[in-house]
Amino acid sequence: MSILIFAENRNGKFPRHVPELVTYGRQLADQFRVQAIVLAPGRMDHPELAALGKYGAHRVLSVPDQSLDVMDNRMYSDVILEIAGEEDAEILLFAYSNAGKALAPLVAAHLQAAYVSAITGLPAGTDPFVVRKKVFSGKVFTDIFVKTRKKVFTLAPHSLEASEHYDPVTPEIRHVKVHENRNVTERMEIKSQEGKLLLTEADIVISGGRGMQHPDNFKLLEELAALLGGATACTRPVSDEGWRPAEEHAGQTGKIIAPDLYFAFGISGAIQHLAGVSSSKVIAAVNTDPEAPIFEVADYGIVGDALDILPKMIEEIKRRKHV
Template sequence: MSVLVFIEHREGKFHKGAFELVSYASRIANDMGTSLVALSLGDVPSDELSKAGAYGAGKVLNVNDSRLSQLDNAAWTKVIEQAVQQESATVIVMASGFTGKAIAPRLSARLRAGMVAYATAVPSSYNPFTVRKKTFSGKAFSDVVINTPVRIITLAPNAFGVHEAPVTAEVKQFTPSVTDADFTTKVESSEKFSGKVLLTEADIVVSAGRGMKGPENWGPIEELASVLGAATACSRPVADEGWRPHTEHVGQTGKVIAPNVYFAFGISGAIQHVAGISSSKVIIAVNKDPEAPIFSVADYGIVGDVQKVLPQLIQSIKEVKAQ
């Protein structure tokens, strides 16, 4: 028996999201009195792989097969299935991001393993196996009971945090049995948004809405994000108007995020928007309308003109950072 955690790297390095996942899976393995195995696909140096040990993974499996360098849902599912079988894993943990969404449900159907997506905590009970998740895009939580011997959990981003639990990780190569016929997805070209903080992983998010009046006014938003090392985001009308890309849209039909700090500039706070940000730890709202619903979920607020407040805020934060 074991817990298997699937971790992703970017250009051969693990980031916070991967370590949060290992921390989460390590707590479950500990609760169940079993061992934790991490699985990583792709070209990752062995000293990087062994970093998973700092968060509780006693074994790290690496598959270095160039055919797996790009996401192929069916082929990746087959690889993970073989690792699950080799390690006799009864719990499989993945991130709830793009890869998790693509792979975890396929794996669930393949293994007939019940799945909970967007889990917000470790299981509240192991018998019956019960995991809390967000439902109605954060407007409610549900306790889901998994009734199968093998269980799959995808963790909502920033829901658990990174916790050190150092063990020595044994790094092992894993060679799954896949044939060329297993690969059906041909990637013609790819585009990376390099140098940017990933919205779903960001500690701080600077977001703006229609109160910005037009895309030409986004300079101070970008500047504040850069001063804070934050990701930028926007409300739905802004993405729909084409002022900002859809990838930045947070809310019920966009991305659901849970950063430490969420700045909302010129966002009224419609219920669909709030659903996507309500798990943020500290929310700061600036809006000219004192009745804007965003103030009912914010921790700190300023009623005022965003164009006037932003430059002062940037200046003041720079001064604090310089101290």
């Protein structure tokens, strides 16, 4: 048997979560004394592929087929299933990303494997096999007993730190049969947020709520984010009002994020908002209302007007950084 790790291709590079996923896959593989095998679809440079060995991949299989440039769910799941069959994969790991969430349940259905999404750590036990995840949008933890021999999981973001303990490996090129007739996805247009730090990948997130009072005031958040090397986010009312783009909405129905620092300005902390940010390592909040629920989950807080505090903070950082 083996553990198969799906490593998605973002314009020829691995997104940030892939090293975490491979680190996790290796730890799991060591528990069973089996190999952690990475499947990397699409065209990618050798050094990028080889580097996954450092995170613990025993083998890296590259499928550099041009027809995989656009992700068609069924064609991709066919490719994964073919490799999973050849490698006798018993556990298949995906990231809790858009692509991972799309493909993992498809593959599970074909394998008649149990599927659990957003597991948060290594299994609590392997016989019986028990995994842990959060339910009720982060309000409750649960242990789930997985009954099937084959298993498919997505790993919650920031479940563990990626670590480089091993040597690079020589990638293997695989040519699996890609059935073009299974591909029904025709791409007409592509828009990428080039150069912009993605909210789901940022270590530091600077976020604003209605307490920011006006769309123009978000310039202050952008400035602070730029100084700290973070991304900007907002609450649902702010994105619904059109003050900020919808992709910046962090919360239960928007993006679920888990940065090292979530810095909330003028956010009261509605339960649906907290559901999207409560997994952050550290939460700091600035709000005028001392009773605001955000202070119940925050590690650090200032009772005050975000519009007063922000310029002072920006000044202070500039002074410290000698900008």
